[in-house]
Amino acid sequence: MADKITGIDVKILKLLAKNARLTYKELAEILGTTRQRISRRMDRLERNGIIKKYTIIPDYDALGYIHVILGITIRPSVDIDKVIELLKEDENVKVIERALGSHNLVVHIVGPKDMKEMEKIISNVSRKIPGIDKLDITFVTEIVKFEVL
Amino acid sequence: MADKITGIDVKILKLLAKNARLTYKELAEILGTTRQRISRRMDRLERNGIIKKYTIIPDYDALGYIHVILGITIRPSVDIDKVIELLKEDENVKVIERALGSHNLVVHIVGPKDMKEMEKIISNVSRKIPGIDKLDITFVTEIVKFEVL
Known part of the structure; x- marks a missing residue:
């Protein structure tokens, strides 16, 4: 939990908040960095519990x-x-x-x-x-x- | 919105609710079907608005x-x-x-x-x-x- 959140972390989080299915490749292209770096940062964000979950927002009403x-x-x-x-x-x-x-x-x-x-x-x-x-x-x-x- | 929700749709939704980053391939393997079918159903669930969003649940406190x-x-x-x-x-x-x-x-x-x-x-x-x-x-x-x- 003590690891520092960096600028790239915040950018990754904002992109994933809009679309949690973006691939490492897509995130790397948008942010002008490498897949390896994205994967490393995301692993850390998951381990630290900064990302608690990747999930969907469903339409409960339509599902009954x-x-x-x-x-x-x-x-x-x-x-x-x-x-x-x-x-x-x-x-x-x-x-x-x-x-x-x-x-x-x-x-x-x-x-x-x-x-x-x-x-x-x-x-x-x-x-x-x-x-x-x-x-x-x-x-x-x-x-x-x-x-x- | 009028399209019917089927058993496979519900299974896909439950899996994505737990992990929205599961690939078509992973979903297909878990559910014993093809990637094409998964991709087709997910497209429909997105179009119908049953899946409103793929997103993350962050730890707001840790982010300040x-x-x-x-x-x-x-x-x-x-x-x-x-x-x-x-x-x-x-x-x-x-x-x-x-x-x-x-x-x-x-x-x-x-x-x-x-x-x-x-x-x-x-x-x-x-x-x-x-x-x-x-x-x-x-x-x-x-x-x-x-x-x-």
């Missing part, structure tokens, strides 16, 4: 899914690490973020387009979290913009 | 950034489309999602690790949104889990 964000405020006395360990195993829970502010835990659920079923999934997830002070439930209906860097 | 989620509730009388058009142009606004529930607009901001600067960016974004009933500000401190499908 509902995407729900739970903004959770947990009482200070609760051990969030223990809660996270429980939630991690839940296959409906796709994203878990620790946070600070209005919510101290953000959980994303992806489930079927069946509100009765979704209600069960959401209450099942909520029951795993003791000491909820506030729970904001938000259904994402459309991704209008999605940039990363 | 702060990631903030604004959960916004706008009064029903406000034209959200107009608000979105304004927000889209803002380079600090990385993600815009229309929503239903606790919030009807979710906005992600990525900015520098300077709370004074972040305060300016957030109030600048908020000022573009008329009729805010409620604004939840959440600072993401750590991504614990990030799966897509």
Whole structure:
């Protein structure tokens, strides 16, 4: 983690944020350098955890899914690490973020387009979290913009 | 958009969600089919907008950034489309999602690790949104889990 991020790293990250499928060759051509250098930098960025994942942003709606964000405020006395360990195993829970502010835990659920079923999934997830002070439930209906860097 | 999603499409999407850099060759080998077929299906998934983007999940903290989620509730009388058009142009606004529930607009901001600067960016974004009933500000401190499908 202590390795320094250089200018070329930032350029690579910005290009991959726009298109994670760019090949070493394409990246090397755009940035005027060699494939070997690109491959070396990317290996390092992956090892350091600067790149946590190469993934896709899908259209959940078209795939028949509902995407729900739970903004959770947990009482200070609760051990969030223990809660996270429980939630991690839940296959409906796709994203878990620790946070600070209005919510101290953000959980994303992806489930079927069946509100009765979704209600069960959401209450099942909520029951795993003791000491909820506030729970904001938000259904994402459309991704209008999605940039990363 | 009317094209049907088939079993092979779902398998391709799940693999790309885990690693968007898998080549046609690798996908073909895993799924026991041909590169041509993989390439054809992926082209279609991109054209249909089922795959909205191939991207990376970066460690914002390690890059010197702060990631903030604004959960916004706008009064029903406000034209959200107009608000979105304004927000889209803002380079600090990385993600815009229309929503239903606790919030009807979710906005992600990525900015520098300077709370004074972040305060300016957030109030600048908020000022573009008329009729805010409620604004939840959440600072993401750590991504614990990030799966897509």
